[in-house]
Amino acid sequence: MSRTFFVTGTDTEVGKTAVSCALLRAAAAQGFKTAAVKPVAAGCDPSGHNEDALQLMAAMTAELDYAQVNPVALEPAIAPHIAAARAGKTVQASRLAGLCRGVMLSGADFILIEGAGGWRVPISPRETLADLAAQLQVEVILVVGMRLGCINHALLTAEAIRRDGLKLAGWIANQPAGEMNCYRENLETLQRMLPAPCLGEVPHLVPWSADIAAGSIDLQQL
Structure with a gap:
């Protein structure tokens, strides 16, 4: 039976894509066929490709076309709803959900749908990426x-996920810029207060390696 998770972050630039790649590698190491979707990406090269989407494609085992992995690719690296408006595009959660379901039915065992920024990032004047997760009714990482x-951002995000009727399946402590001051105390506070298991602590790696980071993740708790 396949399982699908929506990956969100406490903010932008917290390492969602890096952690998603590590999750994909960890699942593949257990023999699962993996796939991922980056439904909306703002910040693309002249060929219309987004670096996050390309990293997901390199980390997963399924062979999907770029358009399946990143159906909405917006050129400027700004908020998605602003980028879409400037490009004259309409982004709808229902359409994105249909595209995601296509990948969910592709035969992969472990599927990640990676958001953009945090939980309430708008995709249009009336909808956010949270509406996409709600329509898909998938668990959240x-x-x-x-x-x-990070404590305030994490607790508020967990509360919003719960209020939207979704389950927070787990969370991952990521260190995108090196170890923070009082790291252990902050981690222990999050472990005590977040209503979901910590799936792992991903260290700051230079150079980055999804395979090494995968060793820090425990999928058995999902």
């Missing part, structure tokens, strides 16, 4: 960027 302010 939260990437917590371990830096000053």
Whole structure:
């Protein structure tokens, strides 16, 4: 039976894509066929490709076309709803959900749908990426960027996920910029207060390696 998770973050630039790649590698190491979707990406090269989507494609085992992985590719690296408006595009959660379901039915065992920014990032004047997760009715994995302010951001995000009727399946402590001051104390506070298991602590790696990071993740708790 396949399982699908929506990956969100406590903010932008917290390492959602890096952690998603590590999750895909960890699942593949257990023999699962993996796939991923980046429904909306703002920030693309002249060929219309987004670096996050390309990283997901390199990390997963399924062979999908770029358009399946990243159906809405917006050129400027700005908020998705602003980028879409400037490009004259309409982004709808229902359409994105249909595209995601196509990948969900592709035969993969472990599927990730990666959001953009945090939980309430708008995709149009009336909808956010949270509406996409709600329409898909999938469990959520939260990437917590371990830096000053992360406790407040993590608790508020977990509360919003619950209020939207979805389950927070687990969270991952990621260190995108090195170890924060009082890291252990912050981690212990999050472990005590977040209503979901910590799936792992991903260290700051230079150079980055999804395979090495995968060793820090415990999928058995999902």
